[in-house]
Amino acid sequence: MLWREDIPIVKVQDSQDKSVEIKIIAGDYFDTKAPKSAPNSWAGEKDNDVAIWIIKMMPGAQWELPKSNSGINRSLYFYKGKQLKINDYTIQNNHSVDLLADQTTVLKNGNVESHLLLLQGRPINEPVAKQGPFVMNTPQEINEAILEFRETAFGGWPWPTYDHTHPRERGRFALHADGREESR
Numbered sequence: 001m002l003w004r005e006d007i008p009i010v011k012v013q014d015s016q017d018k019s020v021e022i023k024i025i026a027g028d029y030f031d032t033k034a035p036k037s038a039p040n041s042w043a044g045e046k047d048n049d050v051a052i053w054i055i056k057m058m059p060g061a062q063w064e065l066p067k068s069n070s071g072i073n074r075s076l077y078f079y080k081g082k083q084l085k086i087n088d089y090t091i092q093n094n095h096s097v098d099l100l101a102d103q104t105t106v107l108k109n110g111n112v113e114s115h116l117l118l119l120q121g122r123p124i125n126e127p128v129a130k131q132g133p134f135v136m137n138t139p140q141e142i143n144e145a146i147l148e149f150r151e152t153a154f155g156g157w158p159w160p161t162y163d164h165t166h167p168r169e170r171g172r173f174a175l176h177a178d179g180r181e182e183s184r
Helices: 139-152
Strands: 009-013 019-026 051-057 062-065 073-080 083-086 089-092 095-100 105-109 114-121 129-131 134-136 173-175 181-183
Touching (some): 089 095, 129 139
Antiparallel strands (some): 009 019, 073 114, 083 089, 083 105
16 A cells, blocks of 8 residues: 555755655665555556656756666656756657656756656566556456456455545555455
């Protein structure tokens, strides 16, 4: 379970004393490590170099993304702000770019605060079939997943209604598949 207060945030200053915040959802930022990934997760295998970072850049900030390994897919989504330079290429907000993970990438923010999402990881190199919320390797697996969902809802929904909400007083909690409850 990812609890907000367990997600590390790294703050760095550029040479002009402008700050950049990196929220580490998955992966590492130098010595800062994200919370442990789910058991048997692709993200948990170090060689897959999975990273999910939410980046906030102050106006005028400049920051160099740490390099990763060759063969890693890396995409940067610019979802809030006015303008961002990536090396010498300018992108507008609500755009994304695919980056070469093993190359130097310098981000230069425009004159308003910007927010970015970095997603990276080694490709799984398997076929992908999708339909609705289901993603599998083959159309046959999709059909099997849909049938299983219709029959069992993947183990069942533990609440009395499909749009169930809990009272605010209940607080935050997670109900795990093994019946264990975790709360904060």
